Amino acid sequence: xxxxxxxxxxxxxxxxxxxxxxxxxxxxxxxxxxxxxxxxxxxxxxxxxxxxxxxxxxxxxxxxxxxxxxxxxxxxxxxxxxxxxxxxxxxxxxxxxxxxxxxxxxxxxxxxxxxxxxxxxxxxxxxxxxxxxxxxxxxxxxxxxxxxxxxxxxxxxxxxxxxxxxxxxxxxxxxxxxxxxxxxxxxxxxxxxxxxxxxxxxxxxxxxxxxxxxxxxxxxxxxxxxxxxxxxxxxxxxxxxxxxxxxxxxxxxxxxxxxxxxxxxxxxxxxxxxxxxxxxxxxxxxxxxxxxxxxxxxxxxxxxxxxxxxxxxxxxxxxxxxxxx
Amino acid sequence: xxxxxxxxxxxxxxxxxxxxxxxxxxxxxxxxxxxxxxxxxxxxxxxxxxxxxxxxxxxxxxxxxxxxxxxxxxxxxxxxxxxxxxxxxxxxxxxx
Numbered sequence: 001x002x003x004x005x006x007x008x009x010x011x012x013x014x015x016x017x018x019x020x021x022x023x024x025x026x027x028x029x030x031x032x033x034x035x036x037x038x039x040x041x042x043x044x045x046x047x048x049x050x051x052x053x054x055x056x057x058x059x060x061x062x063x064x065x066x067x068x069x070x071x072x073x074x075x076x077x078x079x080x081x082x083x084x085x086x087x088x089x090x091x092x093x094x095x096x097x098x099x100x101x102x103x104x105x106x107x108x109x110x111x112x113x114x115x116x117x118x119x120x121x122x123x124x125x126x127x128x129x130x131x132x133x134x135x136x137x138x139x140x141x142x143x144x145x146x147x148x149x150x151x152x153x154x155x156x157x158x159x160x161x162x163x164x165x166x167x168x169x170x171x172x173x174x175x176x177x178x179x180x181x182x183x184x185x186x187x188x189x190x191x192x193x194x195x196x197x198x199x200x201x202x203x204x205x206x207x208x209x210x211x212x213x214x215x216x217x218x219x220x221x222x223x224x225x226x227x228x229x230x231x232x233x234x235x236x237x238x239x240x241x242x243x244x245x246x247x248x249x250x251x252x253x254x255x256x257x258x259x260x261x262x263x264x265x266x267x268x269x270x271x272x273x274x275x276x277x278x279x280x281x282x283x284x285x286x287x288x289x290x291x292x293x294x295x296x297x298x299x300x301x302x303x304x305x306x307x308x309x310x311x312x313x314x315x316x317x318x319x320x321x322x323x324x325x
Numbered sequence: 326x327x328x329x330x331x332x333x334x335x336x337x338x339x340x341x342x343x344x345x346x347x348x349x350x351x352x353x354x355x356x357x358x359x360x361x362x363x364x365x366x367x368x369x370x371x372x373x374x375x376x377x378x379x380x381x382x383x384x385x386x387x388x389x390x391x392x393x394x395x396x397x398x399x400x401x402x403x404x405x406x407x408x409x410x411x412x413x414x415x416x417x418x419x420x421x
Contacts, residue, residue: 080380084342089373093351096369103357126356129326130334143349 025052025059046076098151100160109170110163119170141168329363330355336370342377 053075057068084090096102105122112118123140145168148161157165326334337343337351351370358366 081342084373084377084380087373087376089369089376093366093369093373096366097351097354102362102366103354104359104362105357122356126353129330129356130352140349140353143346143353146346147350147353 025055098158098160100163103160106163106167110166115166116170119167123171141171144168144171327360327363329360329367333363333367333370336367336374340374340377342380 050072053072054068057063057071062068062071100106109115109118109122126140144164148157148164148168151158151161151164333355334352337348340348343351355363355366
């Protein structure tokens with residue numbers, strides 16, 4: 001088992017000069033135990049530690065049994081709680097709920113034409129499931145804001161955080177507070193402007209949404225590079241797709257495409273056609289790349305044609321490089 | 326409420342290590358998910374619950390990569406305890 005108690009316990013024992021009052025005997029005993037105790041039996045630390053803790057209490061002049069017991073329970077509780085807060089299992093839970101991909105209902109509310117009504121509807125369904133919750137809409141907004149605060153990165157709202165704040169504001173938690181600009185929005189805006197400067201308009205920001213998904217998962221650097229590359233004459237969307245590939249290697253291609261939110265503007269049949277086309281392209285990808293024929297512009301043209309329902313033309317445009325090979 | 330939602334809410338509410346704020350957050354998150362996601366969520370929460378049970382039996386698991394975090398953790402715990410002693414107006418020896 002990967003465990004080394006003495007690796008970290010000396011830090012607990014050290015104490016800074018600003019803290020002259022120490023639990024010296026407790027610490028000394030901890031140090032001794034840390035050198036002998038096995039991870040499976042680490043619980044025994046408590047039993048062996050107690051006499052030293054009692055000695056410290058005596059030295060500190062704390063004789064009241066109830067007070068001593070309270071402090072001892074606090075030692076145990078704090079150490080246990082802090083250990084759990086840092087546990088892999090809790091981190092997994094947090095990572096799961098901090099990934100907005102796992103919160104489709106939130107997305108539905110945010111993207112609704114009437115988000116306020118949608119949020120109220122959501123709250124109503126919540127109160128039907130848990131009686132009483134509808135009465136604490138302000139409270140729920142508070143929990144959402146606290147969640148947004150905890151998901152901040154470098155002091156700035158994450159993509160999820162900004163969404164949670166929006167939901168909170170519709171539930172009455174924050175009064176018309178301007179959403180904090182987040183890294184994703186800024187970068188996507190810059191990127192879109194660069195595309196625009198090259199005469200390429202990202203309709204409905206469907207691709208921009210995909211980029212936001214990347215950003216909120218710490219792929220800012222990749223996207224920053226992508227933004228710079230957007231001024232390059234070719235390869236724009238190819239790079240985007242490649243970046244998405246790097247980002248989500250564990251996800252099937254269909255999901256990556258869905259992430260790009262083509263479904264917002266395209267029918268299922270159209271998405272399937274795009275996916276199968278891209279899949280067909282996959283084998284030829286390296287060859288086409290080598291030949292410099294992997295056409296980003298053609299892909300974008302195809303996407304825009306698809307949006308207009310011109311499927312045959314779209315597929316023809318998309319397959320152009322392949323034909324060239 | 327479906328059976329998975331009920332299981333999840335019961336798991337969350339029964340966990341003595343979770344703060345009220347976290348309990349509410351996890352429950353709110355549950356109702357922003359679809360059924361398939363809820364199943365995965367249940368598995369993760371179940372994993373955490375098992376970890377809590379181990380902890381209550383005194384089983385500590387610390388990965389070397391976490392040693393730094395644990396250093397701060399124990400320092401924090403110690404500082405909190407000392408602060409509490411100070412706030413309790415307990416008559417103890419003066420520093421130095």
